[in-house]
Amino acid sequence: xxxxxxxxxxxxxxxxxxxxxxxxxxxxxxxxxxxxxxxxxxxxxxxxxxxxxxxxxxxxxxxxxxxxxxxxxxxxxxxxxxxxxxxxxxxxxxxxxxxxxxxxxxxxxxxxxxxxxxxxxxxxxxxxxxxxxxxxxxxxxxxxxxxxxxxxxxxxxxxxxxxxxxxxxxxxxxxxxxxxxxxxxxxxxxxxxxxxxxxxxxxxxxxxxxxxxxxxxxxxxxxxxxxxxxxxxxxxxxxxxxxxxxxxxxxxxxxxxxxxxxxxxxxxxxxxxxxxxxxxxxxxxxxxxxxxxx
Numbered sequence: 001x002x003x004x005x006x007x008x009x010x011x012x013x014x015x016x017x018x019x020x021x022x023x024x025x026x027x028x029x030x031x032x033x034x035x036x037x038x039x040x041x042x043x044x045x046x047x048x049x050x051x052x053x054x055x056x057x058x059x060x061x062x063x064x065x066x067x068x069x070x071x072x073x074x075x076x077x078x079x080x081x082x083x084x085x086x087x088x089x090x091x092x093x094x095x096x097x098x099x100x101x102x103x104x105x106x107x108x109x110x111x112x113x114x115x116x117x118x119x120x121x122x123x124x125x126x127x128x129x130x131x132x133x134x135x136x137x138x139x140x141x142x143x144x145x146x147x148x149x150x151x152x153x154x155x156x157x158x159x160x161x162x163x164x165x166x167x168x169x170x171x172x173x174x175x176x177x178x179x180x181x182x183x184x185x186x187x188x189x190x191x192x193x194x195x196x197x198x199x200x201x202x203x204x205x206x207x208x209x210x211x212x213x214x215x216x217x218x219x220x221x222x223x224x225x226x227x228x229x230x231x232x233x234x235x236x237x238x239x240x241x242x243x244x245x246x247x248x249x250x251x252x253x254x255x256x257x258x259x260x261x262x263x264x265x266x267x268x269x270x271x272x273x274x275x276x277x278x279x280x281x282x283x284x285x286x287x288x289x290x291x292x293x294x
Contacts (some may be wrong), residue, residue, distance in 0.1 A: 032275075038268035045264050056269040066270060069248040070277060076164050076249065077228040077281075083168030085220050088175035089213070092183055093205045096191065107180070111173030118170070122237030125166040129153045129238070153239055156246035163235050163247055167228065175220050182216040183209070218289045222282050229278040250274045 006272035039057070060066055061098040091110065094100050115120065128135050129152040135147045152162040192214075194204045210217075232251035235241065241256070254274065258267030 002150055002242045008015050031097070035268045035271050038265055039272050041265045043265040044262045046141060049265075052265070056266050057273075059266070060273050061267050065245060065248065066250065066253060066273065069253045070204065072160055072247065073229055073231070073249050074281075075160055076167065076231060077225055079161070079164040080167055080171070080228050081221055081224050083164070085175050085217065087172050088179055088220075089169070089210075089217070091172070091176050092179040092213075093209050095180060096209070107173075107176065110176055113170040114173045116170070118233035119237050120236040121170050125234075126153065126238045129162060154243055156243055158248045159239060159243065163238055166234050166238070167231065170234075175224070178220055179213060179216060182194050182213055188210055217288075221285060221289065225282050225285060226278060229281065230274060250277075 023173065038049075040051060040053060042052045042056075062229070091106075095103055095107070100106070127133070131137060131149070131151045134152075136152065140146060140148050153159055177260055190208065194208045219265060230251050231249055232255065235247055235252055236255070239247045241252045250270065251274065254267050254270040257263045257270060
């Protein structure tokens with residue numbers, strides 16, 4: 001007698017899916033629709049809302065501070081793609097070698113910062129960067145490199161690079177897990193064949209691991225772009241966008257307009273602008289990387 005597979009009815013599927021769909025509508029779709037609506041108004045948070053149409057968007061196009069913050073986002077995103085994914089790829093390749101011992105311990109330690117709050121990370125690194133009591137400058141003085149001591153968060157020329165380091169450090173483990181999961185799906189026979197053919201660590205990484213992880217790297221790059229185009233917490237804690245506006249990012253600029261200057265309508269316009277620019281850059285990067293051929 002053949003066993004029949006259990007086929008749940010349509011209403012059971014609907015019941016299971018209704019809660020996550022409603023949650024998604026509540027936390028994503030509804031706020032997005034409201035942001036688009038508010039972006040068409042001049043609104044300071046009170047009961048009065050003045051309809052201004054597309055004038056907020058025209059102002060945004062000519063807003064130098066917004067485009068300056070967009071440039072900072074691009075710099076941070078580029079540095080994080082190189083740092084987060086690049087370092088994670090090197091570590092993932094090392095994890096496949098026999099030379100590295102205690103691999104589980106290394107994976108745990110590297111992933112640990114990912115679970116920490118960005119606010120905590122920002123505060124810790126702000127203390128490390130402190131010109132007078134920070135451990136970074138203390139180490140430089142201790143090893144005789146006092147000439148390299150800098151006001152890391154107070155120099156407009158250095159600050160955008162300084163605030164990128166904690167971002168890179170925190171999320172290396174995130175991309176390491178993604179790459180390691182992809183590596184584990186590769187048959188071990190491929191690596192054994194590479195060793196028989198005499199491929200050393202470098203050649204194996206370039207000619208075997210890199211091509212096999214190309215699709216995973218493309219997805220990682222798009223995730224990195226999406227994450228860093230809306231970065232806020234770290235920079236808000238470390239610099240607040242300063243000194244001046246030298247480390248201002250788009251999310252910080254939207255926050256300042258909305259909750260400090262109470263330009264909630266214009267702040268909504270900036271948020272919509274962040275969404276549009278992020279989508280454009282992700283689609284452009286997908287196009288440059290070849291996209292999906294399937």
